[in-house]
Amino acid sequence: MAESTIKIPVGPQHPFLKEPCKFEFEISGEEIRGAKIRMGYNHRGMEKACEDRNYYQCLYLLERICGICSHSHTTAYIQAVESLLGLELPKRGLYLRTLVCELERLHSHLLWLGVAAHEVGFDTLFMYTWRDRELVMNILEEISGNRVNYAINTVGGVRRDITAEQRKKILDLTKVVRERVAYYANIGTNEPSFMARIQGVGKMSTERAIEKCAVGPFARASNVDRDVRRDDPYAAYGDLEFKVITSDSCDILGRVVVRVLEMVESCKMIDQLLDKLPEGEIAVQKVPRRVPAGAAVSRYEAPRGEDVHYVRSNGTDKPERVKVRAPTLCNLEAAAESVVGSYVADIPIAIASIDPCFSCTDRTTVLLNDRRRGVRMATWEELRRHGVDWYRQNKGIRF
Amino acid sequence: MFKKLVKWARVKSPWILHFNSGACNACDIEILASLMPHYDLERFGVMLKASPRHADVLICSGPVSKQIAPRLRRIYEQMPDPKFVVAVGACACSGGAFRGCYNVMGGIDSVVPVAAYVPGCPVKPEALIDGVAKLLGELNKESA
Numbered sequence: 001m002a003e004s005t006i007k008i009p010v011g012p013q014h015p016f017l018k019e020p021c022k023f024e025f026e027i028s029g030e031e032i033r034g035a036k037i038r039m040g041y042n043h044r045g046m047e048k049a050c051e052d053r054n055y056y057q058c059l060y061l062l063e064r065i066c067g068i069c070s071h072s073h074t075t076a077y078i079q080a081v082e083s084l085l086g087l088e089l090p091k092r093g094l095y096l097r098t099l100v101c102e103l104e105r106l107h108s109h110l111l112w113l114g115v116a117a118h119e120v121g122f123d124t125l126f127m128y129t130w131r132d133r134e135l136v137m138n139i140l141e142e143i144s145g146n147r148v149n150y151a152i153n154t155v156g157g158v159r160r161d162i163t164a165e166q167r168k169k170i171l172d173l174t175k176v177v178r179e180r181v182a183y184y185a186n187i188g189t190n191e192p193s194f195m196a197r198i199q200g201v202g203k204m205s206t207e208r209a210i211e212k213c214a215v216g217p218f219a220r221a222s223n224v225d226r227d228v229r230r231d232d233p234y235a236a237y238g239d240l241e242f243k244v245i246t247s248d249s250c251d252i253l254g255r256v257v258v259r260v261l262e263m264v265e266s267c268k269m270i271d272q273l274l275d276k277l278p279e280g281e282i283a284v285q286k287v288p289r290r291v292p293a294g295a296a297v298s299r300y301e302a303p304r305g306e307d308v309h310y311v312r313s314n315g316t317d318k319p320e321r322v323k324v325r326a327p328t329l330c331n332l333e334a335a336a337e338s339v340v341g342s343y344v345a346d347i348p349i350a351i352a353s354i355d356p357c358f359s360c361t362d363r364t365t366v367l368l369n370d371r372r373r374g375v376r377m378a379t380w381e382e383l384r385r386h387g388v389d390w391y392r393q394n395k396g397i398r399f
Numbered sequence: 400m401f402k403k404l405v406k407w408a409r410v411k412s413p414w415i416l417h418f419n420s421g422a423c424n425a426c427d428i429e430i431l432a433s434l435m436p437h438y439d440l441e442r443f444g445v446m447l448k449a450s451p452r453h454a455d456v457l458i459c460s461g462p463v464s465k466q467i468a469p470r471l472r473r474i475y476e477q478m479p480d481p482k483f484v485v486a487v488g489a490c491a492c493s494g495g496a497f498r499g500c501y502n503v504m505g506g507i508d509s510v511v512p513v514a515a516y517v518p519g520c521p522v523k524p525e526a527l528i529d530g531v532a533k534l535l536g537e538l539n540k541e542s543a
């Protein structure tokens with residue numbers, strides 16, 4: 001049956017991560033029939049820039065790939081460099097590195113929960129989570145000296161030790177976060193208006209998630225039991241006990257549940273890390289400037305999924321090639337597919353559900369085909385409003 | 400008289416637009432964080448707007464990648480006069496960590512005029528608030 005569809009482009013004015021993106025949705029009425037993506041709009045040329053910086057300078061440059069999972073990128077990169085150098089890291093260094101990894105996951109998931117709530121119009125939760133996120137940020141600032149790009153990694157370990165006082169503060173923090181997370185878990189799975197917006201929306205079956213190479217919480221919410229932290233332990237993860245959270249609901253609700261429960265696991269891990277924190281050095285004392293020729297790949301479970309870095313060295317003090325594969329890249333394709341069959345009003349939450357560094361939302365543009373006014377431009381904010389209003393009028397959901 | 404009123408309104412409640420021109424996101428989340436309850440930039444009357452046509456102040460982060468430069472110019476042109484640009488972060492001020500990358504212009508001021516620079520990589524919310532407050536102070540002096 002021939003059916004008339006309308007194409008609406010979204011983007012590309014949306015520089016999130018390194019891959020700002022243009023979506024093209026094919027719609028028929030309110031329903032989405034197809035989605036295409038085009039990437040590569042906001043390329044800064046960082047991989048190339050790495051080639052004329054030395055290994056230490058690259059570290060600080062790569063930290064700025066993404067300000068939300070900055071520790072993920074440096075850790076992934078540095079693990080590759082350390083394996084090329086054949087360094088044996090002191091235990092305490094590894095533990096501290098892992099500690100920052102998990103703190104970062106906490107702040108990233110809190111941030112995401114807020115943004116997701118904002119996209120469906122639940123601004124109260126947005127304000128709550130961001131307030132709690134500040135607690136995590138304060139701790140990160142205290143132990144690393146900076147709120148976002150912590151720069152705590154260095155080749156062969158970490159740069160700063162923690163004191164007994166800081167240790168206590170972190171333990172207090174996990175206590176508070178646990179309480180708050182229990183509260184969010186309750187809201188996320190019981191609040192009827194929130195549920196109505198996320199349950200059964202953005203479906204992605206287990207098979208399709210695997211075929212589309214989805215990673216991270218997005219894949220785990222589709223019941224793909226994969227987590228680099230368990231499957232290929234790096235840093236101190238081998239010594240820790242934790243559960244890999246999965247959900248079989250395969251929708252946005254699942255993604256909320258997975259992330260919320262992952263926060264609980266992160267708190268557990270942080271407690272264990274501080275419990276077992278070994279004494280000793282925090283970094284290897286003498287690290288050669290030149291890295292022997294060779295190539296290394298390193299995997300890392302970032303808050304958004306598996307992050308892969310490839311480093312090739314030619315024996316000098318500068319890398320010959322650095323290649324980064326960020327998790328959002330894998331998830332975008334799957335996210336585009338997951339909106340097929342749902343409504344235009346679901347686009348914001350469905351795309352945001354993969355957590356593509358959407359903290360900077362107000363830049364996406366939509367062309368809605370309006371018969372009277374011709375092609376109309378709508379900003380991301382308008383699209384969000386449209387989503388909130390549409391559900392209010394048609395489904396009676398209000399917050 | 401009317402002009403005075405407009406200026407008073409602008410200083411007491413500047414409407415801002417946030418634009419990311421290829422930043423690493425860190426500065427953007429810090430901008431958002433400063434609008435959130437903990438720091439609460441809104442107590443100075445600052446309000447985040449979605450459309451450039453409503454904004455007085457453009458808060459801009461990022462080193463301006465080549466693809467985004469025309470967009471930035473367009474957004475700037477769409478803003479009503481008088482307009483002010485605040486460059487947020489080291490890379491917005493001068494290119495910062497991305498200086499020398501082949502695809503960046505190196506700083507907001509290479510594309511549009513900038514009224515205030517807030518350094519830091521990323522900026523702290525406190526610094527951002529200070530920067531905005533200083534800009535407002537300058538505007539206030541002008542209006543006196």
Ligand code: SF4
Nearest residue numbers: 422423426488489490
């Ligand atoms: S100034 Fe630094 S933290 Fe801010 S956007 Fe630029 S690189 Fe990122």
